[in-house]
Amino acid sequence: MSQINTSELDAAIEALGGSLSTIINRALTVDDMRMQSLSSVEFQADANGVYGKGLQWKGAGPTKQIVYRSNPDRIWTDESIDIGQEAAYMIGNTPVLRMTELGAGVRTSSLITTGTLQNLNTSGNLNIDGYVFYNTDSESFAIGTEAPNGKFAVATLDAEFVIDTEPGAVKLGVWTADDLKLTTDDTARIVISATGDVKIGASTDPSNVAIHGKLGVGVKNMDNDVSIASKGPIMIEGKKISNGDDIPETGTYRQGDIVYNNNAVATGYVGWVCVRAGTPGEWKAFGQIAS
Numbered sequence: 001m002s003q004i005n006t007s008e009l010d011a012a013i014e015a016l017g018g019s020l021s022t023i024i025n026r027a028l029t030v031d032d033m034r035m036q037s038l039s040s041v042e043f044q045a046d047a048n049g050v051y052g053k054g055l056q057w058k059g060a061g062p063t064k065q066i067v068y069r070s071n072p073d074r075i076w077t078d079e080s081i082d083i084g085q086e087a088a089y090m091i092g093n094t095p096v097l098r099m100t101e102l103g104a105g106v107r108t109s110s111l112i113t114t115g116t117l118q119n120l121n122t123s124g125n126l127n128i129d130g131y132v133f134y135n136t137d138s139e140s141f142a143i144g145t146e147a148p149n150g151k152f153a154v155a156t157l158d159a160e161f162v163i164d165t166e167p168g169a170v171k172l173g174v175w176t177a178d179d180l181k182l183t184t185d186d187t188a189r190i191v192i193s194a195t196g197d198v199k200i201g202a203s204t205d206p207s208n209v210a211i212h213g214k215l216g217v218g219v220k221n222m223d224n225d226v227s228i229a230s231k232g233p234i235m236i237e238g239k240k241i242s243n244g245d246d247i248p249e250t251g252t253y254r255q256g257d258i259v260y261n262n263n264a265v266a267t268g269y270v271g272w273v274c275v276r277a278g279t280p281g282e283w284k285a286f287g288q289i290a291s
Contacts, residue, residue: 050068051069052067053067054066054067054075064078064079065077085099131143133145133148139151140153144156150162150171150175151165152164158178159176160176162174162175173192177194179193188202214227215227216229217231217232218230218231238254238256239254239258240253240254240257240258242257242259243271244259244262245261247280247283248281250280251280252278252280253281254281255274257273257274258272259272259273259283264289266289266291267288267289267290269285269288269289270287270289271285272284272285
C-alpha cells in the first residue's frame, strides 16, 4: 500500500473548499436568486456582532441595503418601503398604520401640521396655540386666559368678559373693573359702567326705547294701576317734579319746578311752583282746591 501524502490531501481539500465557496457566493449574488429550499437566511455574528449585516443590492448608483444597526438595535434601510394598499404596518400583531388611517390603538402623537380634520372628538384638556383653552376639571372654555373666572371667558391683558352660572341664575358680564358695552353697528347702545351706572342709547345716534310693561325707579313693588313709579323726584324737559309737606327750605331749584302738596285739603292748594330760581328760590302756591 502506497503512503498518503497528507500535505497534498490538505491542499486538495482547501482547493475544494475554495471552489464550493465561489459557487455559493455566485449563487447568492445572481440577479434572480430563488431560495425556495431554504427555510431562512442566517447572519452569523463576528467581532462586531451582527451589526452592519443584512441584504445589499449593488450595481449602478449607491448600494441599496437593509441592515441591522445599533444604538438602538434596529433594522435600517436607506430606501422607501412600499406595501400593498390593503396592507398595514403592525406592532404586536396590531395595525398601527394603514394607507388612509392610523390604527385605533394610536393614542399619543406630536403632530405639528395636519390637513382638514372632520368629525373631531377630543378627550381631556385642550390647548390651541397657547391662546384657546378647555379645562376638564373646571369644565371651562376660555380665549386668552388659562385661568378663566367663569365657564366661558374672553380675556385680554386689560379686561375679561365671562359667562357663568349660579343657582337659579346665569351671569354675563365683565369680571374686571371695566365698562360693559352692548353694541350694534359698532355703536354702543347700552353701557354699564364699572360703578354700575347704566346709559341707554348713543348721543351721536339717538334711538327709541320701548318698554312693554311697567317701569319702577327705586321701588320694589308697583301698583297694578300705574305704568311708571318713582321713589324720588322726576324731571320732565328740565323741570323737576316732587312732593312735600310745604315750600322747600333747602336745595337748588329752577324756575318752573313743582312740589305737590302731600296734605292737600279743601280750600288748600295743590302745591307750589318755583317762580324764581335759587337755593331754595322763591315759591308760590298754585291750584286752590274748592271748599
